[in-house]
Amino acid sequence: MEHDFSLETLLQHIGEETGFPYGAVTPPIVQSSLFTARSLRERNAQGGLNDAGYVYTRNGNPTVRLAEQKLAALEGTEDALCFGSGMAAIAAAILTFAESGAHVICVDTAYPPTRTLLQSWLTRYGVRTTFVSGECVEEFEQAIQPDTRIIYLESPSSLYFRLQDLRAVSALARARGIVTLCDNSWATPMFQNPHALGVDIVLHSASKYLGGHSDLLAGVVAGCREHIERVLKTRELLGGILDPFAGWLLLRGLRTLPVRMERAHKQGLQVAEWLASQPQIARVNHPGLPSHPQHKLARSQMRGYGSLFSFETHPITEDQAYAFTDRLHLFRFGCSWGGYESLMLGWAQTESDAAGKAPWLFRVYIGLENPDDLIRDLHGAIATLTP
Ligand SMILES: Cc1ncc(COP(=O)(O)O)c(C=O)c1O
Known part of the structure; x- marks a missing residue:
């Protein structure tokens, strides 16, 4: 589908160009763990995938995929991945880009479990984190070390509602080869697109506005194809994909976002x-x-x-x-x-x-x-x- 439609239109139509079985308006919940091929010959020739491109729901699922296509369109990124919670998405993204012993810069008002992950849990793999208030770009510049791999942002943060200058911080990071991650749960893609401002990876707790009905835990990682392929490997290994029924609930919530x-x-x-x-x-x-x-x-x-x-x-x-x-x-x-x-x-x-x-x-x-x-x-x- 052409991408020059407004967000509201993309949200309703993207991924639905060929319609759903029986002319149904709502997508099917493909509640299947396994996807088989018609023949072993076909399966082996396609690297384990069947002709629809699926193998096993831990790797990918059509209902979840539809939500991912819509979320990528909303965030203006090449691709997106859904996870079983916001923390599963945040953890997978951080684990993908912070190798053992790496240095991370994180805003000190980020969602507390994100800070705990960095400051207590990841230290066992030698990851060191510098926390900054994030209110001026110079603070980030001063905190950069030769092995800084990630700058973690949350703008606005969800208790004191402090912002970071997403354009300035991502330009600084890009010039130094540092990956920027931004939790966009508060503003949602309706009000802020961090990727368009230069941020590499956009994160969401879809348990919040994206789901919108307090009946669902979900998370999102959105970014360019190359980054998303790397996060996909992490998701496959850690097993954090969103469940198909929760994917359907997320799609339903997104309709009215x-x-x-x-x-x-x-x-x-x-x-x-x-x-x-x-x-x-x-x-x-x-x-x-x-x-x-x-x-x-x-x-x-x-x-x-x-x-x-x-x-x-x-x-x-x-x-x-x-x-x-x-x-x-x-x-x-x-x-x-x-x-x-x-x-x-x-x-x-x-x-x-x-x-x-x-x-x-x-x-x-x-x-x-x-x-x-x-x-x-x-x-x-x-x-x-x-x-
Ligand atoms: C800003 C923010 N980010 C991330 C999360 C984590 O999301 P989840 O609860 O879906 O794991 C939350 C949850 O409260 C949050 O408020």
């Missing part, structure tokens, strides 16, 4: 702006707000914003923090995001002072409820945060 993200952008900003205007709130961390220190950079590399953000209070007691969350009716308390349900998490930011008070950080996810109802819910609870 553009409409859900349009809503996420609009109502995330609406609630963030309302919170920013409340005297109980010290600061709102949302890259779409002009008060965000990197708002200009956000506008230069994103076309819109996810609806996950955080806000900070003035010093309050623990009782006040829990009284606030106890009064909320429309938010659930849980650590994932990207589904239809609004969520909140919160922590004290420092040790309590002599008066038993500390500033709190609340991470908010705005789901698909009506934003006016969510604001009313927050309005009914926010007085408890008065310092």
Whole structure:
């Protein structure tokens, strides 16, 4: 299919040019572990593959492949691979490009298990990681060592919503032969295409917006053909491919991604702006707000914003923090995001002072409820945060 269509059109049509069996509108779930050839002669002549190009679902599966084709089209990459979770995708990509003893540079606000993988687990293979705040390109430049193989980015990060200058960091890395990886789960390909800005490998937790219904764990690695072939070998050996049924759920979630993200952008900003205007709130961390220190950079590399953000209070007691969350009716308390349900998490930011008070950080996810109802819910609870 021609690639000059808009993302919304590519998403619905790519990979479906020949239609599905029986004229079905939805793709079949090819729930088969094995793909056989008509004859041993044919199989051996085709290097183990059957004439449809499949051998065994750990290597590839038609339902998963359709999701991969759509994701590559959305990210504007030559190819993409799906994994059983975001962490499976992140781990496979890092393991592919960081050989034993290599040096990695990672943003210090990356998803915590990604940092744990680098800073505790991979050290057993001699991998050393330098963590940087990622707020200026010079920091990356200073951290580069002769054996730096990977620069790991997550822009925006998912707690403090800090950005990295994807164009500048990837240009620096490319000039030094370093592979750049970027977790794009927050912005999704609807709002940010890191590959078009120069990043080599785009990563997703598809358990978030791409799936969109809180019923699926999945991950994505997208990049150029040469890189994806290398990651494919890792996936085959570590066995992290997405299950066909989960691939079908991901395809179903993707169908509505553009409409859900349009809503996420609009109502995330609406609630963030309302919170920013409340005297109980010290600061709102949302890259779409002009008060965000990197708002200009956000506008230069994103076309819109996810609806996950955080806000900070003035010093309050623990009782006040829990009284606030106890009064909320429309938010659930849980650590994932990207589904239809609004969520909140919160922590004290420092040790309590002599008066038993500390500033709190609340991470908010705005789901698909009506934003006016969510604001009313927050309005009914926010007085408890008065310092
Ligand atoms: C930004 C980000 N990246 C990666 C992951 C990991 O994805 P998964 O939970 O699908 O393994 C998460 C999960 O919370 C995340 O928030």
